[in-house]
Amino acid sequence: MSTQKFATKALHAGHDVSQNGGTRAVPIYQSTAYVFDDSDDAAGRFNLSVPGFIYTRLNNPTNDVLEQRLTALEGGLAAVVTASGASAIATTLLTLLRAGDHIVASNSLYGGTYNLLSVTLPRHGVTTTFVDPSDPANFAKAAQENTRAIFIESLGNPKLDVLDIEGIAKEAKAHKVPLIVDNTVATPSLLNPIEYGANIVIHSLTKYINGNGTSLGGVIIDAGTFDWTNGKFPEFTEPSPGYHGLVYSEALEAAAFIAKVRIEGLRDYGSALSPFNAFQIIQGLETLEVRIKKHSENALELATWLQDQKEVTWVNYPGLESxxxxxxxxxxxxxxxxxxxxxxxxxxxxxxxxxxDSTKVFSLLANIGDTKSLIIHPASTTHQQLSDEAQESTGVTKDLIRLSVGIENIEDLKHDLKEAFATIDSKALVS
Incomplete structure (x- = not known):
């Protein structure tokens, strides 16, 4: 499988057609629990000496296929799927960190993530310093003795800043902390952060990977490249009181983090992905490479067209020459x-x-990555809860419109925006 190309892996990785009755499609295992062969088999599964399924909050055959497939596409060691992208981030950080720890994060984050780091985690004793990510050295400057993670988005939402992942990874390695990259907007079809030094990759599967706006999901992918025995992470080198004295770094070695996410993170925080949603997301993943190419083509053409519209003051898209x-x-x-x-x-x-309020093809809603085109005004919605200063740091200005460009005919999208522009008060256009 490792020699196969992306599109083939997206269709086949993780699914053995000789199993499960020879099904060509991945089955939905809509079961909460699994029968053990006997008490010894049950004990073996719980102490990790015998592979197998226990309870869907921990693992599930449908979810397992999705995990293996996403691991293959991102080039990681192993993965855990969760109930949403937000739960993937929260489960990662709560599994990794303890009270008194510190994070250095890009300031150009999705509003919900920014709030988690700036408001919610401090209540649990975990603080964050936000930095301008345009210079990797800024992460090093903000690092403290208690810094235990660097967190970024590969392509910021909605700032659309492309980060120098390789440069930031070098800073993370120098400070002996893992680099966590949210790769939701770029998707593994366009970018694999692990190739540039990322240690943990997160996705909201709700977005491009699912692609049709029907199912929530998230994933945590472990590259298996971080040294958890470097002295900064006793949770991995000392006996775990939450799992009968297991020493993760000894028992699981390179898989120490992702194993802890599953057997303690999912167990204790309960953010399990529904097998039905996993099935839905698998259907979307199979066509990701084809769809993301069309999304990118449409977005670049629309961004180029917007630059020439009299109602528009500026356009931001990383593919533009400007x-x-x-x-x-x-x-x-x-x-x-x-x-x-x-x-x-x-x-x-x-x-x-x-x-x-005026578009007809573009739907006004709080999501991205749908095959249908979407539109929103972040300052009054997704980033409304942030202060003006925090909004500005994340790239949100009062006049900013965010488009999630779908795969419709590009001329219809231009026409829809042209008609919407015509509803703007003419006085505003000369102010």
Missing amino acids: SKYKKLADKYLPKGQSGIVTFGVKGGYESAKKLV
Whole structure:
């Protein structure tokens, strides 16, 4: 399987057709628990000496196929799927960190992640310093004695800044902490952060990987490359009171982190993915490479067109020649820059709200990565809970419109926006 190309892995990885009655499609194992052969078999599964399924909060055959497939596509060691992208991030950090620990994070994060790091985790004794990610050295400057992770998005949402993952990974390695990369917007079809030094990769499967807006899901993929015995992570080198004295680094070696995510993280935080949702996400994953190519093509053409519209003050898309991220995009995203486009509209806040109220093909909703085109005004919705200063640091301005460009005919998308532009008050266009 390792020699096969992306599209083939997306269709076949993790599914042995000689099993499960010879099914060509991955079956849905809609079961909460699994029968043990006998008490010794049960004991063996619980102490990890015997492979097998126990309870769907921990593992499930349908979920297992999805985990193996995503691991293959990202080039990792192993993966755990979760109930949502947000739960993937929370489970990762809560499994990894303890009270008193510190994170250095990019300031250009999705609003929900920013809130988790800035508001929720401090209540649990975990603090975060947000930095301008344009210079990898900024992560090193913000590192403290108690820093235990660096967290970034490979392609920021909605700032669309392409980060120098390789440079940031070097800083993380120098400080002996794992680099965690949310790769949701780029997808494994366009970018594999592990190739550039990332230790843990996270996705919201709800977005491009599922692709049709029907199912929530998340995944945590462990590269298996981080040294958990470097002295900074006693949770992995000392006997675990939560799992009968197991020493993760000794028993699981390279898989220590992802094993802890499953047998303690999923067990204690309970963010299990529904097998039905796993099945739905597998269907989407099978066509990811084809879809993300079309998303990227449409987004680039639409961004180019928007630059010439009189109602538009600026356009941000990494694939544009005018983008300040074009050089990094050429390095990290040569196959396409995904389907998110942001732009500013004349008249600011009110004009932006008027525009999103007026589209007919673009749907006004809080999601990205659907095959259908989506539109939103982040300042009044997804980033509303952030202060003006925090909004600005994440790249959200009052006039910003975020488009998740779908795979419709590009001319229909242009026409829809053109008609929506016509609803903006003419006074706003000359202000």
